[in-house]
Amino acid sequence: MSHLPVQTKDTAPEASKPFLEQAEKAYGFIPNLTAVFAASPAMIEAYGVLSSHFEKTDLTPTERQIVMMTNSRLNGCTYCMSAHSTISQMQKVDADVVAALRNGTEIADPKLQALHVFTAQLNEARGYVTQAQVDAFLAAGYTEANILDVILGTGLKTLSNYTNHISETPIDAPFQPTAWDVPKEKVAVNA
Numbered sequence: 001m002s003h004l005p006v007q008t009k010d011t012a013p014e015a016s017k018p019f020l021e022q023a024e025k026a027y028g029f030i031p032n033l034t035a036v037f038a039a040s041p042a043m044i045e046a047y048g049v050l051s052s053h054f055e056k057t058d059l060t061p062t063e064r065q066i067v068m069m070t071n072s073r074l075n076g077c078t079y080c081m082s083a084h085s086t087i088s089q090m091q092k093v094d095a096d097v098v099a100a101l102r103n104g105t106e107i108a109d110p111k112l113q114a115l116h117v118f119t120a121q122l123n124e125a126r127g128y129v130t131q132a133q134v135d136a137f138l139a140a141g142y143t144e145a146n147i148l149d150v151i152l153g154t155g156l157k158t159l160s161n162y163t164n165h166i167s168e169t170p171i172d173a174p175f176q177p178t179a180w181d182v183p184k185e186k187v188a189v190n191a
Contacts (some may be wrong), residue, residue: 004167007038015041019048029172033079033160036167043159050156057149061091063115067153069101070119076182077161079169085178102180114140119150127151 005011009020009030016038023034037044054064065088072080081102088098100107100116107113118137121129134147163169171179 004036004039004163006032006035006167006170008035012038013041016044019044022048027174029174031083032169032172033083033164036163036169043163047156047159050152050159054149054152054156057152058143058146059149059153062088062093062097062112064153065091065093066097066101066107066112066115067119067150068157069098070116071123071154071157072161073101073104074120074123075157075161075165077157077164078180078182079164079171079175080157080160081180082171082175082178085180086175089178104183111140111142115142115150118142118147119154122150122154 007016007020009017012020012035019041020030020034020038024030034044034047037047057064059067065084069081069084069088072084085098085102088101089095097107097109097112099105107116114137118129118133121133137147138144
């Protein structure tokens with residue numbers, strides 16, 4: 001049972017309505033997650049601001065999806081895994097990368113795998129990564145700024161994943177073809 005309702009332009013607080021309209025322009029519909037966020041004008045605005053800042057990082061679209069999908073998978077967020085699988089297809093992320101992220105398996109590209117592993121380590125350790133883990137990430141070709149970029153993306157996914165958990169956000173029709181279920185057994189990312 002959902003604890004938070006999916007808002008509409010009629011039920012959302014006045015301060016949230018401009019953000020709902022922006023989402024509708026961007027996607028052609030208002031995603032249910034955005035509509036849930038709309039109950040709090042601060043949350044809907046914060047999520048939009050963080051999203052736009054995450055897009056400004058040095059990470060490529062594929063790398064950003066790795067951060068978001070790795071966190072969403074580890075957090076067991078069916079809504080975000082479905083949505084980001086669709087968005088990844090739209091952004092032309094390699095299908096093998098998306099499959100690895102959905103299944104929690106290794107990504108063939110060593111640099112992308114290093115990002116996947118570091119993101120998982122950061123998530124699972126709640127930020128308490130070791131110096132060796134940081135060094136391995138940097139040795140793969142990432143920068144100190146990218147460490148902070150991964151933290152930014154992790155924070156972004158924490159907002160959406162936790163909201164989806166508590167609201168049991170229904171998956172939108174456009175994301176249904178890439179629906180994802182939480183695996184019965186958690187598959188650890190190769191560290």
